[in-house]
Amino acid sequence: MRGALFGRVQSPAVRRGVTAAVASAALLLSAACSGDGDGDGGASGRPAGSPTASGSASPASPSRSADLPPEKGSAKVVSTLTENLKSPWGLAALPGGDLLVSSRDEGTVHRIDGESGKQTLLGSVPGVSPAGEGGLLGLAVSSTFGADQLVYAYFTTTSDNRIVRMSYDEKRPAGQQLGAPDTVLRGIPKGSIHNGGRIAFGPDKMLYAGTGETGDTGLSQDKESLAGKILRMTPDGEPVHGNPEADSVVYSYGHRNVQGLAWDAEKRLWAAEFGQNTWDELNLIEPGGNYGWPEVEGEEGEEGFIDPVAQWKTSEASPSGIAYAEGSIWMAGLRGERLWRIPLSGEKAGEPLAAPQAFLEEEHGRLRTVVSAGSDRLWLLTSNTDGRGTEQDGDDRILQVEVE
Numbered sequence: 001m002r003g004a005l006f007g008r009v010q011s012p013a014v015r016r017g018v019t020a021a022v023a024s025a026a027l028l029l030s031a032a033c034s035g036d037g038d039g040d041g042g043a044s045g046r047p048a049g050s051p052t053a054s055g056s057a058s059p060a061s062p063s064r065s066a067d068l069p070p071e072k073g074s075a076k077v078v079s080t081l082t083e084n085l086k087s088p089w090g091l092a093a094l095p096g097g098d099l100l101v102s103s104r105d106e107g108t109v110h111r112i113d114g115e116s117g118k119q120t121l122l123g124s125v126p127g128v129s130p131a132g133e134g135g136l137l138g139l140a141v142s143s144t145f146g147a148d149q150l151v152y153a154y155f156t157t158t159s160d161n162r163i164v165r166m167s168y169d170e171k172r173p174a175g176q177q178l179g180a181p182d183t184v185l186r187g188i189p190k191g192s193i194h195n196g197g198r199i200a201f202g203p204d205k206m207l208y209a210g211t212g213e214t215g216d217t218g219l220s221q222d223k224e225s226l227a228g229k230i231l232r233m234t235p236d237g238e239p240v241h242g243n244p245e246a247d248s249v250v251y252s253y254g255h256r257n258v259q260g261l262a263w264d265a266e267k268r269l270w271a272a273e274f275g276q277n278t279w280d281e282l283n284l285i286e287p288g289g290n291y292g293w294p295e296v297e298g299e300e301g302e303e304g305f306i307d308p309v310a311q312w313k314t315s316e317a318s319p320s321g322i323a324y325a326e327g328s329i330w331m332a333g334l335r336g337e338r339l340w341r342i343p344l345s346g347e348k349a350g351e352p353l354a355a356p357q358a359f360l361e362e363e364h365g366r367l368r369t370v371v372s373a374g375s376d377r378l379w380l381l382t383s384n385t386d387g388r389g390t391e392q393d394g395d396d397r398i399l400q401v402e403v404e
Contacts, residue, residue, distance in 0.1 A: 071343055071353060071354035071355075072357070073326075073328065073341050073343065073357055073359075073403065073404055074359070074402075074403065074404050075330075075339055075341065075359035075360060075378075075401055075402070075403045076359075076401065076402055077360065077363075077364070077380075077399045077400070077401050078377075078400050078401065078402045079399070079400045080117075080394075080397050080398070080399055080400075081099075081112065081114070081117040081379070081397075081398040081399065081400055082112050082117035082118075082119055082397065082398050083117075083394040083395070083396070083397040083398075084394060084395075084396075085101060085103070085110075085119075085381075085385070085395075085396040085397065085398070086103055086105065086106055086385050086396070087103050087104040087105040087106065087135070087383075087385050087386045087387075087396075088101050088102065088103060088104070088368065088369075088381055088382075088383065088385075088396050088398075089102050089103070089104040089135070089136065089137050089138070089197070089368060089369070089383075089386075090102035090136070090137055090138040090139035090153070090154075090197075090198075090199075090369065091139065091321070091369040091371050091379060091381045091398070092139040092140055092141045092151075092371070093141065093371055093372075093373070093379070094111075094141055094145070095141075095145055095146060096114070097114035097115070097373075098111055098112060098113055098114045099111070099112040099114060099371075099379060099398065100112070100122070100139050100141065100151065101139070101381070101398070102125075102136045102137065102138070102139050102153065103135075103136060104130060104135035104136055104137060104386065105130045105135050105386070106124075106130075106136075107124050107125050107128035107130060107135065107136045107155070108121060108122075108123070108124050108125070108136070109121075109122045109123060109124075109125065109136075109139065109151070109153070109178060110122060112398060117398070120174065121174060121175045122168065122175070122177045122178050123175055123176055123177055123178035125153055125155060125164070125166070125178070125181060126180070126181065127155070127157050127164075127181065128155045128156065128157070129156055129157050129158045130156070131156070131192060132191070132192030132193055133191075133192065133193050133194065133195050134155075134156030134161070134190060134191075134192070134195050135155065135156055136153060136155045137153075137154045137155055137156070137195065137196075137197030137198070138153070138154040138197045138198045138199040138200075138209075139151065139152065139153055139154075139199070140152040140153075140199045140200050140201055140207065141201075142165070142201070142235065143201040143205040143235075144205070144235075148167075149167055149168045149169065150165045150166070150167060150168070150235075151165065151166050151167075151168050151178065152164070152165045152166075152184065152199055152207065153165075153166065153181070153199075154196075154197050154198070154199045154209060156190050156195055157190070159190070160186055160187050160188055160189065160190050161188035161189065161190045161195055161196070161197070161211070162183055162184075162185060162186040162187070162188060163183075163184045163185045163186075163188075163199060163207070163209060163237065164181035164182060164183050164184060165181070165182050165184055165235075166178045166179050166180070166181050166182070167179035183237075184207070184233070184235075184236065184237035185209075185226075185231070185233060185237040185249065187226060188209075188211055188226045188227065189211075189213075189214045189216070189219060189225065189226065189227040190214060191212070191214025191215050191216070192215070193212070193214065193215050193257075194212030194213055194214050194215050194256065194257040194274075195211075195212050195214065195257075196209070196210045196211035196212040196257060196258050196259060197210070197211075197212075197259060198210040198258065198259045198260060198261050198321065199261075200261045200262070201235075202232075202263055202267075202269065203263055203267045204240075204267075205235075206232055206233065206234060206235075206240050207232070207233050207234070207235055207237075208230060208231065208232050208233075208251070208261055208269070209230070209231040209233075210229075210230055210231075210255070210258030210259055210260070210261055210271060211226055211227055211228060211229050211230075211231065211255075211258065212227065212228065212255075212256065212257035212258065212274075213227045213228035213255070213256055213257065213293070214227055217256075217293065217294035218294075220253060220254050220255055220256065220293045220294060221253065221254060221290075221293075221294075221295070223245075223248070223250055223253055226249070226250070228253065228254070228255045228256065228257075228293065229250050229251070229252065229253050229255060229258075230250075230251045230252045230253075230255065230258055230261070230269075230271060230285060231249045231250060231251055232249060232251035233249040237249075242287070243287065244287050244288035251285070251287060251288075252271075252285050252286065252287065252288065252289045252290075252291060253289075253290055253291070254289075254290040254291040254292045254293050254295075254305065255271070255273055255291050255293055256273055256274055256275065256276065256293040256294070256297075257273060257274040258271050258272070258273050259272060259273075259274070259319070259320045259321065260272030260273075260319055260320060260321050260322035260331060260332075261322070262322045262323050262324045262329060263324060264324045264329070264344055265324070265327070268284060268285075269284075269285040270282060270283065270284060270285065270309075270322060270324070270329055271283045271285050271322075272319035272320065272321075272322045272331055273291070273293075273308075273319070274314075274318060274319065275297050275298060275311075275314055276297055276314075277297075277314065278297050278298055278313070278314065279297050279298025279299070279308070279311040279312065279313065279314070280311065280312045280313075280314055280317040280318060280319050281298060281308035281310070281311050281312075281319075282308055282309050282310040282311070282319070282322075282329065282331065282342060283306070283308050283309060284306075284309050286306060289306045290304060290305055290306065291305065291306055291308075292305035292306070292307075298311045299311055309342075309351075309352065310342055310352060310356055312336070312340070312356075314335065315335060315336065316333070316336045316338070316358070317331070317333045317335070317336045317340065318333055318334040318335035318336055319331050319332065319333055319334075319336075319340070320332050320333075320334055320367070320368050320369060320383070321368060321369035321370045321371070321381070322370060323370045323371055323372045323378055324372065325372050325375075325376065325377075325378055325403055326376050326403055326404055327343060327344060327353075328341045328342055328343045328344060328403075329341075329342040329344065330342075330370050330378055330403065331370070332367035332368060332369060332370045332380065332381075333366075333367055334366045334367065334368065334383060334388075335366070336358075336361075337361065337362045337363075337364070337365055337366055337367065338358045338359060338360055338361040338362070338367070339358070339359045339360045339367060339370065339380065339401070340356050340357070340358055340359075341356060341357045341358075341359065341403070342356045343356075360380075360401075364380075364382050364397070364399065365382055365383070365384040365389050365390060365392070365395065366382060366383040366384055366386075366388065366389040367380060367381070367382060367383065368381045368382065368383035369381040369383075370401075373400065376402055376403055376404055377400060377401065377402055377403070378400070378401040378403055379398055379399070379400060379401075380398070380399045380400075380401050381396070381397075381398055381399075382395060382396045382397050382398075382399070383396060384396055
């Protein structure tokens with residue numbers, strides 16, 4: 001049996017969920033070719049004043065989506081919170097509604113006022129070595145921020161990718177409000193491409209990280225490597241009780257490049273993943289699960305591998321950040337330049353309730369990160385100043401989006 005997962009095969013629950021769910025993914029069936037790097041194939045040449053193109057995705061395959069009921073949602077930009085951000089990547093919400101945003105290439109962290117959009121430089125993160133897709137990537141706010149005032153960051157150094165935490169003190173002078181970084185986890189393989197970078201605290205108050213395989217595909221199936229994985233650790237960077245292996249932070253494997261992590265109302269973990277030439281994926285994550293890369297890409301139904309719940313041709317997605325709101329997963333697309341909605345049923349197996357829908361197509365260029373703003377609102381971060389997008393006046397921006 002190929003790619004067995006820590007002595008387990010794909011569970012019946014997941015197989016049932018995938019059988020029902022893959023129908024929604026089939027609506028996007030088409031062979032596509034994506035460049036490497038972010039999996040986005042470079043800039044798409046976004047024209048100024050592109051028309052709105054929201055609503056349903058490509059026509060579904062009648063044989064595989066007949067049992068999915070039609071459902072209409074909506075997503076509209078209601079305001080621009082701030083603009084003129086340079087190579088923004090990570091976005092994290094502070095208690096009270098303000099935001100933190102990282103600059104991949106400049107290695108800085110800014111605080112964004114959640115009402116006025118005013119930008120305040122908190123400081124630079126020492127040790128960041130931006131090159132290719134590396135630099136200062138994901139940010140996360142401690143689950144106990146009110147007590148410890150800690151901010152976590154994932155970034156590329158000259159030798160590896162690592163996760164650090166820094167104290168945040170508003171009483172320090174402007175530009176010096178972040179303390180010296182304390183390394184939480186080091187030794188995540190780095191490359192010019194596929195560095196992963198998303199970090200987030202889960203409902204269990206543990207720290208999760210999505211990593212990439214750095215272009216070395218063999219690392220994804222190597223459970224001794226931290227590359228091509230989803231990692232789960234304590235806030236101090238130690239393995240968590242309940243991880244598949246007691247002495248390892250590896251939570252799932254067989255990933256190519258994970259840049260989206262989110263939990264739904266049932267506290268299930270979802271992850272968005274870049275494919276190579278054919279399929280981008282949304283996966284429901286099981287502890288110890290093998291998600292197939294590089295043996296399979298997209299839904300293959302092979303024993304020992306967990307299939308994606310939904311998949312997209314790479315020209316329509318190249319997914320980065322994801323968030324949960326109003327009963328759906330919302331997924332930001334880079335090359336696809338659109339915001340995807342994947343309605344969930346709320347049932348244990350994780351089947352979509354309806355076929356995915358695309359919104360904001362080619363209106364704001366590449367979309368990097370999406371974060372819940374509470375209730376029916378999202379924060380959406382564009383990504384047009386990183387050398388791959390078509391930059392326009394005011395890029396990059398944080399947009400407030402109303403969804404249903």
